[in-house]
Amino acid sequence: MKTSTDELLVFVTVIDSGSITAAAEKLQQTVSGVSRALTRLEKKLDTALIRRTTRRLQLTEEGVLFLARARAILDAMEEAEQSVARRRERPSGRLRVDAASPFMLHCIAPHMQAFAALFPEIRLELTSNERIVDLLEQKVDIAIRIGALQDSTLHARALGSSKLRIVASPGYLAEAGEPRSVEALRAHRLIGFTAPEHLNRWPLRDGERDALKIEPAITASSGETIRHLALADGGVACLADFMTVADVNEKRLVPILDDILIDERQPVSAVFYQSASLAGRVQAFLDFIGTRLEL
Structure with missing residues (x-):
């Protein structure tokens, strides 16, 4: 892809604002910076998008076509960002949790009806392994491990x-x-x-x-x-x-x-790969089970 989303945003904002100066103010950028972004975009596309006059800006035929596509791309990006934000506010999707069968039976399973009632849009999958599993290979989001942790590539939350x-x-x-x-x-x-x-x-x-x-x-x-x-x-x-x-x-x-x-x-820990920005469903499970375990 030749163009960047920043250049698309500048182009659309210039058209919506009616001038480069107004667009610069709206985007909190310098006038020269906005002008350079427009010039850079046209150079990448090898075509003129806007006819500049002393009084106003006018789209070329190519500019009209490109504007519609640029709006669609920016709208799709905004929707994608909002969908992720909604997932964090209302966690959803598949969540696979793995634990040794005793811990699963005594500490996880008894609380899952309450978890499902709180988070009905999470599709919970529970698996049991007596040995340590590879999270990526088994497509496990969270593994409950008992004992000292060995794998330093994983992030962990102590549960008790x-x-x-x-x-x-x-x-x-x-x-x-x-x-x-x-x-x-x-x-x-x-x-x-x-x-x-x-x-x-x-x-x-x-x-x-x-x-x-x-x-x-x-x-x-x-x-x-x-x-x-x-x-x-x-x-x-x-x-x-x-x-x-x-x-x-x-x-x-x-x-x-x-x-x-x-x-x-024996320390009990939840291990996972996500770090700075946990998926909403992972965070929801960790917060929930942390309050339910009596360890």
């Missing part, structure tokens, strides 16, 4: 943190007894993660060490699977409060070894 606890069901403890030390815990059925390995280091004081590396009797790739195994009297597990707080409150799971438990919290 969730304490880790050692829990077991009343049925399991009635059968196997309640362990009251690390040594006693080693004799119990321990439920751990298939991967990553650091999730099988429990925040318990083990002598001079600040973590206990367990040897699980059974492993699972999802925290939600581990939770269900624990609820089914399957053994002892180390899980975050966000997925067990209701179970503990309703006595389906019992916290144990609190006296040697280290206060370790």
Whole structure:
């Protein structure tokens, strides 16, 4: 494209104002600057658009044709800007949010009816992955990540943190007894993660060490699977409060070894690529979920 939108705006404003001087005042530019822009535009088009006389400006035949197209272009640009502004005021469009299944089930899904009522024009897509996903590859707008962040190319908003606890069901403890030390815990059925390995280091004081590396009797790739195994009297597990707080409150799971438990919290963050100017729907979700999470 040879011409710029600034040159189009100058041309249209000169015609609407009736003179270069009036157009310069309206555009808050110098008269010479407006005149140079007109000359530059005609040079790029290799044709005269305006006949200049001492009394008035008159469009050439080419100028009449170009004026109509210039108006259409400027009107389309203004409409495009207004549509973006309207989206920020009234968020709309597709929003894909990804989180590990336990966090999705316990912390995201319960609030989505309220979110949909507030933002009916957002088409929400929820996906669950136990491993870290590539936002661009999976076309994810927001990913909820638990634990320390590694990818420095992403922007993040902290949503809170969730304490880790050692829990077991009343049925399991009635059968196997309640362990009251690390040594006693080693004799119990321990439920751990298939991967990553650091999730099988429990925040318990083990002598001079600040973590206990367990040897699980059974492993699972999802925290939600581990939770269900624990609820089914399957053994002892180390899980975050966000997925067990209701179970503990309703006595389906019992916290144990609190006296040697280290206060370790997993940070919860929302990560995304947008930075200075968040899309309205992304901003709407972050603001909404930030007020709903009890972490």
